[in-house]
Amino acid sequence: MEPGSGPRRVTIVDVAAHARVSTTAVSKVMRNAYGVSPAMRERVTAAIAELGYRPRAAARGMRGRTYTIGVLLPDIRNPFFPDIVDGITGHLHDSEYQVMIGTGGRGPGDGAGDAESELRVVDAMVDRGMDGMVLVAPAAGQKRLDEVAGGVPVVVIGRHMRSARHDTVVDDDARGAALVVDHLTGLGHRRIAHIDQREPDRGRAETMPNAVRTRGYRDAMRAHGLEAEIDVVSTGYTEDGGYRGAKWLLERTIRPTAIFAGADIVAMGVLTAVAEAGLRVPHDISVAGYDNTSFAALGPIGLTSVDQAGRQIGADAARLLVQRMADTGRASTFITTSPNLVVRRTTATPPA
Amino acid sequence: MEPGSGPRRVTIVDVAAHARVSTTAVSKVMRNAYGVSPAMRERVTAAIAELGYRPRAAARGMRGRTYTIGVLLPDIRNPFFPDIVDGITGHLHDSEYQVMIGTGGRGPGDGAGDAESELRVVDAMVDRGMDGMVLVAPAAGQKRLDEVAGGVPVVVIGRHMRSARHDTVVDDDARGAALVVDHLTGLGHRRIAHIDQREPDRGRAETMPNAVRTRGYRDAMRAHGLEAEIDVVSTGYTEDGGYRGAKWLLERTIRPTAIFAGADIVAMGVLTAVAEAGLRVPHDISVAGYDNTSFAALGPIGLTSVDQAGRQIGADAARLLVQRMADTGRASTFITTSPNLVVRRTTATPPA
DNA sequence: TTGAAAGCGCTAACAC
DNA sequence: GTGTTAGCGCTTTCAA
Secondary structure, eight states, X not given: OOSSOSSOOOOHHHHHHHHTSOHHHHHHHHHTOSOOOHHHHHHHHHHHHHHTOOOOHHHHHHHSOOOEEEEEESOSSOTTHHHHHHHHHHHHTTSSOEEEEEEOOOOTTSOSOOHHHHHHHHXXXXXXXXXXXXXXXXXXXXXXXXXXHHHSOEEEESOOOOOSSSEEEEXXXXXXXXXXXXXXXXXXXXXXXXXXXXXXOTTTGGXXXXXXXXXXXXXXXXXXXXXXXXXEEEEOSSHHHHHHHHHHHHTSXXXXXXXXXXXXXXXXXXXXXXHHTTOOTTTTOEEEEEEOOTTTTOTTTOOEEEEOOHHHHHHHHHHHHHHHHHOTTOOOOEEEEOOEEEOOSSOOOOOO | OOSSOSSOOOOHHHHHHXXXXXXXXXXXXXXXXXXXXXXXXXXXXXXXXXXXXXXXXXXXXXXXXXXXXXXXEXXXXXXXXXXXXXHHHHHHTTSSOEEEEEEOOOOTTSOXXXXXXXXXXXXXXXXXXXXXXXXXXXXXXXXXXXHHHHHSOEEEESOOOOOSSSEEEEEOHHHHHHHHHHHHHHHTOOOEEEEEEOOOOTTTGGGSHHHHHHHHHHHHHXXXXXXXXXXXXXXXXXXHHHHHHHHHHHTSSSOOSEEEESSHXXXXXXXXXXXXXXXXXXXXXXXXXXXXXXXXXXXXXXXXXXXXXXXXXXHHHHHHHHHHHHOTTOOOOEEEEOOEEEOOSSOOOOOO
């Protein structure tokens, strides 16, 4: 029991006394460690059950592990991240590890990827002795990530960079963006605009998923001979970012016939702006997203989107993390997953 | 540094040696405790900065606090919960506390409110020495909650029950449900169905938000002389729950003219099912939700919903928690917030 | 005001 | 196979 009153919490000493064995024995049984006779194990197990003993993770953490895995999410509102979390917790469900989620302490309206806030959360997780961490699209630089990964097993999701210190799971974002552009040009679109997330740091630009999607968009446009039509608005991967970006685009004298939003959550804002402008989707303008979140599939939405199998990505990350926690020095793994385009009802031939 | 190699982590001993003071002094400075001269404070502060010292939360937790607050969410997919989390983190932003979020390890498709999984998470938080916890719509029984709250400061959000051990912040769910029914009957609806979350435990039924909304719906229907039209389908507060519930309702020989979903996330599933059935909203059928999440306001959705100010609720909870952590023995507070109906475009007069 | 020393609950060496 | 003994990095009495 912490500061509260109540009865003192059962400790390993109580269990040892109750079972008339040493605390070492209890500790070993708890950890399924080597060197306990079946008889001893049984007595200890019984005592544990009888007293309702649960070890304190903090105390364990002082010497061994805390059995806690930290997951850093850039933004809890983006419906794509729960998919990843599901994959992680699903993989860890039968293990002794507990997942704790941390997000930047940002209010709504602020852009995702607040680097300072993220730094605090990562530090906080390290300070709390997490046995391992999954960092989803972290904004930190390579150097900082390597630093963190040097101290605790880390798997990074979404950053396009290899590191010897941590494992990486990433979607082929350039390919995903190309899928969208190919699809839209195939329908006859030429003026295809893209809304992405502003990337303040030039250094890490090449490795952030948003930046790679934008690059994929540019390259694909060029490949279709549409270099002159390239049109990127940078706001943020939030609903509001999509709303503001679309407002901006719709005010153009020659407005785009299609908007490719860098994330489904962005597309949501786009749809709102489009509706407010009195335009109909896809009759007047086509809209596509990225992530294929559950909201994209909603009846009244039916958003064309790029599927990147968040659950699978999360599960892969968890698997790699477990391996790395077991063998800290192992060589790092780099997994790339392939995106798929899911065509729904927000994309069609452009207005005549 | 945990298991990893790398340089040993800076400890309080290093700082003390570097500043040529005792570890006690460093500890006091870290905690802004009473009894340090300005000169001493300055030297210690300098040493801390120079060495980049950050205390290990686990070690602090052995004697004092961990500076960590646990937030239990029943479901990370429901877009209402980020509002609450924003309120909590917003209030705690400038404090020394860090927020860690835990959710049941459920895969998609399972209903929310998995009691066993929730139990594990709450235990895990207690075991990890959380200084305080905010439990959002926990499924646990009164007894269990009091037990937990006896050991660590707790604020419960969403349960309709007073407890001497923990504070409570709750929306007037019965009133919210009545607002919807009043609105729909005012439009001329009589066959108003409700989709709620199955409540397996009779004991706690009266106190769960879903159950109270259902009761509010029933009472309001009766008040309008529509007792015979009461029609409740129990699935879960998930998108899939809404989808299945609506499928079921739409198969009725005499189908309802309006569906009141117990949560926005449920309404999302309803909208999908309605669209699949080839029906138009609100022309053929009206739909209303609860929570007024950001998705309700989306252009293509425009869902009529009950606003319960999640951000405010979260902020209130955080405020109460901070007070309780400062004074464990204080009398408990019970806050009820008043819901508001936000009418959008999914509700209209019933078909002739 | 300052610091020495005793733990917090657990795990890891090391004896037996 | 079992128990004894040191700590892990902090906070907290309690003397000085």
